[in-house]
Amino acid sequence: MNTGKQIRWNSIFRKSTGNCVMVAIDHGSIAGPMDGINNAEVLINDCVTGGADSVLTTRGFARAAGGAWDRSVSLVLRLTGGFTVLGGKFEEEMISSVETALLYGASGAAVTVKFGHEREGGFIKQASLVADSCERWGIPLMIEAMARGKDMKKTDPSGIKLASRAAAEIGGDIIKTYYTGDPDSFSRVVEGCPVPVVILGGEKSKSPETVFEDVYYSMQAGARGIAIGRNIWQHKNTKAMVEAMAGVVHEGWTVKQALKYVGT
Numbered sequence: 001m002n003t004g005k006q007i008r009w010n011s012i013f014r015k016s017t018g019n020c021v022m023v024a025i026d027h028g029s030i031a032g033p034m035d036g037i038n039n040a041e042v043l044i045n046d047c048v049t050g051g052a053d054s055v056l057t058t059r060g061f062a063r064a065a066g067g068a069w070d071r072s073v074s075l076v077l078r079l080t081g082g083f084t085v086l087g088g089k090f091e092e093e094m095i096s097s098v099e100t101a102l103l104y105g106a107s108g109a110a111v112t113v114k115f116g117h118e119r120e121g122g123f124i125k126q127a128s129l130v131a132d133s134c135e136r137w138g139i140p141l142m143i144e145a146m147a148r149g150k151d152m153k154k155t156d157p158s159g160i161k162l163a164s165r166a167a168a169e170i171g172g173d174i175i176k177t178y179y180t181g182d183p184d185s186f187s188r189v190v191e192g193c194p195v196p197v198v199i200l201g202g203e204k205s206k207s208p209e210t211v212f213e214d215v216y217y218s219m220q221a222g223a224r225g226i227a228i229g230r231n232i233w234q235h236k237n238t239k240a241m242v243e244a245m246a247g248v249v250h251e252g253w254t255v256k257q258a259l260k261y262v263g264t
Contacts, residue, residue: 004138008107011074012054012140012174013196013224017250020198020225023047023232023242025057026078026110031085036233040064043233048073050242056110056142056227059096074107076142079130091119094126098133108174109134112144115163116152124170131171142227143172144200154178154202157185164193176200176227179214183221190222201228208235212258215248225249237262 001009013020028037037043044065047055054074062075069075079101082093092112101109111130113123127143134141145167147159157180164175172195179199180186190197199218205211211231219225226245235241244261247253253261 002138005140008074008138009140009173011107012076014053014250018224019219019249020053020196020227021051021242021246021249022054022056022076022198022225022227023052024200024227024229025055025061025233026081027229028061029058029078029081030083034230034234036230036238037061041066041068043238044068044073046233046238047242050239051246052242053225054107056229059100059104062104075105076108076110077101077104077106078110080111080126091117092123092126094130098130098137098139101139102137106139108140108142110142110144110176112146113163113167113170114146114148115166116147116149116159124166127167127172128170134171134173140173141171142174142176142198143167143170144176144227145172146177155180157181157189160186161189161192164189164197168193168195174198174224178202179218179223183217186218186223187221196224197222198225198227199223201226201231204230204234208241208262209255209259212244212248212255215245216253216255216258219249219252235262 045068048070056076079096080092081095111127113127145163147163152159155178167175175197232241240262244258
């Protein structure tokens, strides 16, 4: 790992633990205005004061947050997208570049690959080419690895295991993916992937307990952190959720401790 990449890596993953609390705020480009993300400066301030390590977002949101950014929270810029809920195909296109991520002061870049999709080859190719650019510029690449197939659930352990390894093979430095639902199967995902794995949060859960359980047990299984959005910033107390996530990821809090902290 070159010097620039190492410095950027250390601003995404906390050096003292090797883990990461990343808040995902890249939803507006797909779904438009949503409760929790409509005031960018307030949300970034909650991430900063709550102890988040990094934020995954788009350049529009990064720009809107303005002076709320602080050097304690790094930016991971999303480079793929190109669809909205008004469309229907949910296919990933390149919508930005590694050079733009650097212009925005980002410490990392992120793309999504949907393995098993009818356009799988195209998604793999564009992610691989981004990996080339990331290597050239010394910027860590996070690949959001999704697995889909006939009669396959999005959390299917065999699919997640394959997708995570394949994403690492094409150049991903960090893999963002679904928790498979139990620590035994997820430990096999981690064992089969030579780079750090962080879990995503998915749709807003009705129960914070479920979210904390997924985070806690994924960490027990070898995950290196989280990249969670709606289950953090759609909670009634975003800052407390960030702090509780940091407690679980960095300090080994139990689910009970996290729930008590957020007042649930």
